[in-house]
Amino acid sequence: MNDKRRISLLFFVLVMIFFYLPIVMLVTLSFNNSKNFLWTGFSLKWYIELFTSSPDLWQAFGRSILIGLTSSVFSVFIATFGAIGIKWYNSRLKNYVKFLNYIPLILPDLIIGVALL
Incomplete structure (x- = not known):
């Protein structure tokens, strides 16, 4: 692979990370047990509260x-x-x-x- 191709591939990967990482983080943290950013355990508590409240x-x-x-x-x-x-x-x-x-x-x-x- 030449340098131009590597740079364009790196740029493409960085752009995809920029677009899709927030979505992945949002979905992952929506199953967090607490309201904090730190992971404390898996829970469906927030979805139950959303759909029943x-x-x-x-x-x-x-x-x-x-x-x-x-x-x-x-x-x-x-x-x-x-x-x-x-x-x-x-x-x-x-x-x-x-x-x-x-x-x-x-x-x-x-x-x-x-x-x-």
């Missing part, structure tokens, strides 16, 4: 599911009619719509996630 949580969860399902149904209808329109009609707008359709496939998910922060 407030009925508002379940109401919010139900609303989130309802909004997700509703937006999915509307998205399917819009996408279906958009695809039919792209297939049947020839216009200058057709190429622009095709380009916009490929943007989510071209951009990596991490870039979109960071951009939405």
